Amino acid sequence: MTRIAGVSGVLPPHRYRQGELGAGLAALRGGTGDELALAERFFAGAGVEFRHLMFPLERYGEFDGFGQANDAWLEAASELAHRSAELALRSAGMDAEQVDVVVSTTVTGIAVPSLEARIASRLGLRQDVRRVPLFGLGCAGGAGGLAVVDEVLAGRPGGVALLLATELCSLTLQRTDVSPPNLLATALFGDGAGALLAVGEEHPAAGGGPTVVATRSRLYPGTERLLGWQVGASGFGILLGPDLPELVRLHVGEEVASFLAAHDLKPGDVGSWVCHPGGPRVLDVLGEELCLPDAALAPSRESLARCGNLSSASVLHILRDVIDQGPPPPGSFGLMLALGPGFSSELVLLRW
Incomplete structure (x- = not known):
């Protein structure tokens, strides 16, 4: 089975309190009193205390259209991807030349050649490394x-694989x-x-991370307009249906229970929950449907409060936090869960 040998999470330098961002973005946007009041309500109820942006807040008013924003994304995303890869290699005690396969996922910018190709030489990847760039999985991309x-x-x-999840959500800002x-x-x-650095079951690397027991991907028919991008001249406009929490209630709890039952497990048998923090209401519904104690989703809520929803990168940050807090007991199970466009879910069963 695949073993996770190292994992990292990085944040850009500009850190803002949620209230600062609300006021700053309101100044960029303008709008009526009613619109500003609605924005304030969303900011107050998001479960977010701080967020990190790649650029100072005032610079976001300078980007004129998708082309300029994507150019900024290319440079900044390459830097963040490189930093996160170096940290994951270091945590695994491995060199970039040992990597046989690199999988990269993003949904906040477009790069051809893709991000992993742009950082390959600088990072020290071999020229024959197998590359698998992914686009479109959105928040489900990490899992x-x-x-x-x-x-x-x-x-x-006997191989080694590197997974990169790089998201600059701020550069998809739609000011109008x-x-x-x-x-x-x-x-x-x-x-x-x-x-994340992972090794195959015959690789000699040890590492204190969990093994991957099983995975499951699921698309839910008829939900294509629920979550995703509406791409236009100004870039990526969000598609976000108001009934997302209820669809999570309708489908995801049953999906998780079915997935676990296939391995003779129940939600109560899972000791570590690595759940994408899609928002406070989504986490509430997951907790209710799976009958989880508050502590189970605490790492997700803490990550949401500390840095917001990082799309595909969030689950890697949360997995790092779980490991850093002290590895779970040997033999215990973990579940990585993320929801994405489509509407879709990705589940990964882990065991320490």
């Missing part, structure tokens, strides 16, 4: 990327959009990156 790593290493049992979905997204999402 979905780990599932891809697991499948790749099943065919390379005062719709509730955009205001909510503006209140939730932050910038950050994560990386």
